[in-house]
Amino acid sequence: MEPKQNIRLCVDAVVFGYTAKESISVLLIKRTIPPFMHRWALPGGFVLDGETLEEAVTRELHTEAGVHINYLEQLYTFGRPERDPRGRVVSVAYFGLVNPTNFKLAASSDAEDARWFDIKKLPDLAFDHAEVVETAVKRLRTKIRYEPLGFELLDQKFPISDLEKLYETVLDRPIDRRNFQKKMNHFGILMGHNEKQKHPSAGRPAKLYSFNEEQYFKLKQEGIIFEI
Amino acid sequence: MEPKQNIRLCVDAVVFGYTAKESISVLLIKRTIPPFMHRWALPGGFVLDGETLEEAVTRELHTEAGVHINYLEQLYTFGRPERDPRGRVVSVAYFGLVNPTNFKLAASSDAEDARWFDIKKLPDLAFDHAEVVETAVKRLRTKIRYEPLGFELLDQKFPISDLEKLYETVLDRPIDRRNFQKKMNHFGILMGHNEKQKHPSAGRPAKLYSFNEEQYFKLKQEGIIFEI
DNA sequence: TTAGTTTGCGTATTTATGACACAAATGTAA
């Protein structure tokens, strides 16, 4: 009645980072062992018997890339029987956000290398990881419509144009700068400071803002409507 | 390098049904075997080696309750090490919608009984299934805000008041009938017919509508903003 | 000083939301 199962369980993480100069990036590691040796893949690995799934992801991110993550949520579970050449491996994928300027990537013994890749210029990925990343990007684009975004990705203080560029990058379309600011002010998640951008590459230096964390996480729970 | 794992994988389904007279219901089965023998639980079971996760859910729903489902999506994967007294069992939960008037529930050998329960009057559930149902209800309430809902739950032809009651039930608050209709007309997913409700319990018989499937599924993909 | 760029702070128009009024079409009880 309880059939003998031959299924193994692993976790994978799609961690997004953002630097305003570039685009949205995904954290990838280069595999040191077969299958897909020397190919880029998502950080992840097998779940240990006693740990929760979240613990497994956190552990793998730490040991494979030296990343300490500040936002993590479950994304999707991938279970096609043929997705892993070693046999049946079901993977629970997680979705993470970090500010890449907060730490240095450190590839460990498990990985030859760990790097950020622009989501529009990804290398060939191991397993079905291209599909996993695609699912995560879709989730990001959906999330931005009903939850505030930015706290986990931007510096502590930032000009509004950084936040606007983040939205433009994720939504992949231009946004009117002035209407964007009005909308954000309306939500009340931004606090202005009496400080200005130090050395703008050009133009008038922008006022710096930071998130009102209380209001930000309140709206993250309640939901927003962001259609700009 | 690939540690010996002692984890088993199962799937569970939270299937919602709706009859306009009542509330939203969940399909539960009564267990015939330990653990939690004779307790109500979500339909589900162990994944077979060769089948996909979707195949596993569909199979279990069919054998345990005789249900043929018309909408199914992955909900969440529950992996706390202590969630099953038999040992480590990770469960991939699915979320389904059906119109209960379309078929008769049929409990099979695997289940003593299969019945619909009002989501506000659930019995004590086996395992962590109360948490799973709660997660599914939250998903339903979130989904309704950015996807059209109703096609999978209502009869082929229905008065708008049925759809409105569905929204009121899921959102758990009253909605202005006239503004609701305006909003729905605006989305363009409803088609009017030259037919009327046959024997209304009281009042003027309502015009019958059906969904414009093409537009409905287009909006399901693109997303809507439903804030009424 | 001048040209180029980016920010800050506006306005005007259109569109959507939310509250509510009233007549038309039915069943039911006197």
Place this chain on the structure above:
DNA sequence: TTACATTTGTGTCATAAATACGCAAACTAA
């Protein structure tokens, strides 16, 4: 038949939000 309760169909109207712009101020680089 008639009066009444009930529910539907079709509106209006004030207010809030979305969208498309205009233009001066503050900076850099030449």
